[in-house]
Amino acid sequence: MKLGFSSLALFMKSLEEMLEIATKDGFDLLELLCEGPYWPRNLLNLENKHFSNNNNISDYDDRLNKMDLDIFESYDIELMLHSPTIDLNPASMNEGIRNETSKQTKEALDLAVKIGATAITTHPGVVHRKEERIRNLTIEFSIDTLNDCQKHAEEVGVIFSVENMPNKPNYLANSPIEHKKIVEPVGSSATIDWGHANTYKNPSEYLNVHKINYFHLNDNMGEKDSHLPLGEGSADFSPNFLKHVKKGIIELNRYEDVLRSKQFLSTINK
Numbered sequence: 001m002k003l004g005f006s007s008l009a010l011f012m013k014s015l016e017e018m019l020e021i022a023t024k025d026g027f028d029l030l031e032l033l034c035e036g037p038y039w040p041r042n043l044l045n046l047e048n049k050h051f052s053n054n055n056n057i058s059d060y061d062d063r064l065n066k067m068d069l070d071i072f073e074s075y076d077i078e079l080m081l082h083s084p085t086i087d088l089n090p091a092s093m094n095e096g097i098r099n100e101t102s103k104q105t106k107e108a109l110d111l112a113v114k115i116g117a118t119a120i121t122t123h124p125g126v127v128h129r130k131e132e133r134i135r136n137l138t139i140e141f142s143i144d145t146l147n148d149c150q151k152h153a154e155e156v157g158v159i160f161s162v163e164n165m166p167n168k169p170n171y172l173a174n175s176p177i178e179h180k181k182i183v184e185p186v187g188s189s190a191t192i193d194w195g196h197a198n199t200y201k202n203p204s205e206y207l208n209v210h211k212i213n214y215f216h217l218n219d220n221m222g223e224k225d226s227h228l229p230l231g232e233g234s235a236d237f238s239p240n241f242l243k244h245v246k247k248g249i250i251e252l253n254r255y256e257d258v259l260r261s262k263q264f265l266s267t268i269n270k
């Protein structure tokens with residue numbers, strides 16, 4: 001298994017610091033979480049040294065000015081991106097939000113090309129109403145928005161991958177059937193978040209979703225998406241599951257938990 005981690009655990013560090021740490025600790029992959037200072041539109045405009053954020057919120061602008069996109073060439077680490085998803089929604093009832101989601105997801109794809117990332121992961125969206133007909137409509141919206149992004153991904157040669165979500169009513173793709181129902185017509189690949197899958201009654205059904213590109217690895221007790229270190233919840237990390245994982249991104253808030261999880265996996269993979 002090729003193993004990496006989400007930059008969530010090193011949030012606010014510079015790109016160079018992240019790559020140094022990943023290399024030092026022997027990781028093969030890094031998934032850059034494109035939120036906040038790592039927002040694709042800002043990173044794409046770096047050459048211009050002109051940032052839209054002039055609010056002087058803590059050292060935010062400072063951080064932006066220190067990002068060096070050429071740095072990726074110096075490291076032998078395969079990159080993935082997690083597209084911005086906070087406040088975006090490809091399934092929104094609001095056309096303006098859908099258009100902005102599409103625009104920002106395509107910018108994440110363009111950033112992937114620029115820094116040599118092989119794939120980007122995005123979310124299928126949320127629905128705020130319980131009625132089935134509304135849910136079905138938002139699924140159609142999600143497919144339409146994501147299909148537009150898939151076409152762009154094919155044009156620029158980056159793998160576009162749609163993630164399964166926790167088993168909560170508001171999330172689309174909160175079951176393997178609904179994940180398939182979105183991913184297949186979009187024509188994209190799938191990212192399986194194994195912690196999200198563990199909140200569903202039969203997680204292994206997610207292994208049947210076609211074109212799985214990589215896994216997000218985290219643990220929980222099966223109820224909440226609590227992002228526990230691997231082995232500290234009820235998710236299946238047996239050799240039988242791990243043989244399905246060709247590429248795994250440990251997705252946890254704290255870097256010490258990432259390292260603990262790496263250690264845990266090495267004891268199982270023996």
Ligand SMILES: [Zn+2]
Nearest residue numbers: 082122123163
């Ligand atoms: Zn995600």
